[in-house]
Amino acid sequence: xxxxxxxxxxxxxxRVPDTYDLGxxxxxxxxxxxxxxxxxxxxxxxxxxxxxRKFLTxxxxxxxxxxxxxFRSAQVFFQRYTDAPNIASADFEGSFIxxxxxxxPPQYQLINDxxxxxxxxxxxxxxxxxxxxxxxxxxxxxxxxxxAKIIQKxxxxxxxxxxxxxxxxxxxxxxxxxxxxLE
Numbered sequence: 001x002x003x004x005x006x007x008x009x010x011x012x013x014x015r016v017p018d019t020y021d022l023g024x025x026x027x028x029x030x031x032x033x034x035x036x037x038x039x040x041x042x043x044x045x046x047x048x049x050x051x052x053r054k055f056l057t058x059x060x061x062x063x064x065x066x067x068x069x070x071f072r073s074a075q076v077f078f079q080r081y082t083d084a085p086n087i088a089s090a091d092f093e094g095s096f097i098x099x100x101x102x103x104x105p106p107q108y109q110l111i112n113d114x115x116x117x118x119x120x121x122x123x124x125x126x127x128x129x130x131x132x133x134x135x136x137x138x139x140x141x142x143x144x145x146x147x148a149k150i151i152q153k154x155x156x157x158x159x160x161x162x163x164x165x166x167x168x169x170x171x172x173x174x175x176x177x178x179x180x181x182l183e
Contacts, residue, residue: 009108012115013046013054020045020057032076033090040092043140044115053079060096060114062122062137072140073129077103077111096137098127114139 020040027033032055043059055078063070074092080102087108089099097107106125113120119138122128128135158164162171 009112012108012112013056015115016044016046016056018042018045020047022047022049024050026050027090031088031090032078035076035092037074037093043144049078051082053082055079056111056115057092058111058114059092059140060137061140061143062096062135064132065134065136070143095129098129117142 020042022032025034026049030049030051032049035057037059040057040059045057046054047057048054055076057074057076059072059074061070061072073094073096075095075097076090076092077087077099078090080086080088086102087099088102089095089097097103097110099107103111104125104127106123107127110120110126114137117139119136119142120126122133122135122137124133158166159170161167
């Protein structure tokens with residue numbers, strides 16, 4: 001997708017390393033609105049359809065800053081016409097921004113930021129597909145890494161702090177093994 005406008009940055013497509021093959025499939029309206037999240041193995045993938053139009057699948061997560069609740073969503077962004085770089089979007093078992101009439105410059109920036117792994121606070125100009133507005137979103141790769149670090153940290157704490165059952169169990173097993181070698 002070339003950048004034909006100083007306001008719109010289409011380079012996000014080139015920064016997505018993983019490619020998804022549609023296997024020649026197309027939706028009834030020539031949209032890519034038939035994919036399920038389970039069939040797309042990565043959180044962000046790019047590809048081209050039968051007509052050579054580029055598309056991007058994106059799975060995101062977000063947190064409501066008022067209620068601290070985590071949610072997931074996803075969307076497919078695709079080139080609407082082969083001779084124009086403007087993108088539209090389709091449902092991907094959900095959608096997180098409204099792109100009726102095509103994506104707006106702030107939405108292109110949002111997509112670029114999500115591809116780059118940034119955490120973004122949703123603004124009205126993003127046309128978020130929910131009445132919730134005090135939220136932050138990021139691509140699912142960001143959240144998976146963040147949650148993995150939390151799990152690692154908590155595992156380390158529980159493994160080596162005797163206040164936790166797992167540590168007590170390991171210490172008791174090690175002590176029993178030590179005692180058995182003394183006999």
